[in-house]
Amino acid sequence: MTSPLPSASSPTASPDSLAQLQQRLRDFAAERDWQPFHSPKNLASALIVEAGELLEHFQWLTEDQSRALAQPGPAQDAVAAEMADVLLYLVQLASALEVDLLDAAARKMVVNAAKYPVAKARGRADRASAL
Structure with missing residues (x-):
């Protein structure tokens, strides 16, 4: 499980486009020599793992309880962090497959x-x- 996200108000927090996000992710992986591990298969697998972690936040909730996650607070922060993980792996997968x-x-x-x-x-x- 990931920790809540830092504030999006920092100057480097929000890319302006998916292309910019893809480039930042490529740079991040390159700086850590992670490219050999970022095959489409591995990225798709990681995407599903993160989607499962997102789903954990909804397990056993009623419809109303799940809608309450729209309210700001620690629960929403945790869900947002998992959603970000899903997005980041999806964007990396799209980059790897040139989609x-x-x-x-x-x-x-x-x-x-x-x-x-x-x-x-x-x-x-x-x-x-x-x-």
């Missing part, structure tokens, strides 16, 4: 819109599973 995540997401949204038109989705409990 433009924003383009892939835009294309997937078009597919989802065609697959789940608004008229079909209204009032259906399973519409959230479209993603």
Whole structure:
């Protein structure tokens, strides 16, 4: 489990784009000689491990309790740290496989819109599973 994140107000905390984040992650790994370990297979495995750690925060919560994690505090900080881990591994995986995540997401949204038109989705409990 990771520790809560430092404040995003520091000058180096927030990259302006996914490309900038990818570069910072490449530099971070290069400085530590981690590139040999960052194969697509290893990054995908690490992504799933981190997604599991994110899920731990929701295990056994009711719907209302899970929604309460939107409130600022230590629980939200811990969830945010796990979400960041998931994002960082996903961005590294996209970099390793040369996938433009924003383009892939835009294309997937078009597919989802065609697959789940608004008229079909209204009032259906399973519409959230479209993603």
